Amino acid sequence: DLVLVGEAPGYNEDQQGLAFVGEAGQLLTKMLSAIQINRENTYICNVIKCRPPKNRNPNPDEISACQYWLSCQLELLQPKLLCALGKFASGFLTGIGQSMWQYRGKLFRYQNIPVICTYHPAYLLYHPEEKKKAWQDLKMIRKFLDNKKL
Numbered sequence: 001d002l003v004l005v006g007e008a009p010g011y012n013e014d015q016q017g018l019a020f021v022g023e024a025g026q027l028l029t030k031m032l033s034a035i036q037i038n039r040e041n042t043y044i045c046n047v048i049k050c051r052p053p054k055n056r057n058p059n060p061d062e063i064s065a066c067q068y069w070l071s072c073q074l075e076l077l078q079p080k081l082l083c084a085l086g087k088f089a090s091g092f093l094t095g096i097g098q099s100m101w102q103y104r105g106k107l108f109r110y111q112n113i114p115v116i117c118t119y120h121p122a123y124l125l126y127h128p129e130e131k132k133k134a135w136q137d138l139k140m141i142r143k144f145l146d147n148k149k150l
Helices: 011-016 023-034 060-077 087-094 121-126 128-147
Strands: 002-006 043-046 081-085 108-110 113-118
Touching: 002 060, 002 087, 023 121, 023 128, 043 060, 081 087, 081 128, 087 108, 087 113, 113 128, 121 128
Parallel strands: 002 043, 002 081, 081 113
Antiparallel strands: 108 113
16 A cells, blocks of 8 residues: 655665665654554665665666656555655655655655655654654555545
């Protein structure tokens, strides 16, 4: 039902071939657990499939090269809801380049799939004061999954 979409794998994720491992992954697991979602019952992927050199933001050509694969994943999974993790994934899935606060609290669509945006767990590790806002986003996800509408 729920697919979480991040920006790109980090170094550890690239090495292990798994999404959201390490501290950010542990926080993501806790965030999901707080709304009674078992991480194993979600699908976690990224907009691009490998980390750009020197951890820079992905270039448009890299995004284009990976967009097909994300579309295929979503077509196979048929999720009820996408959760964009962070500004980059939010911008990609909404098609709108905004500040993170402008994405929050709204329902968008990507390929006709509803999208809710929240902070990236790695960002929350460095900005714990934003966890209250992320909690509001998580409750919105839970409400959507429970009611299938907002």
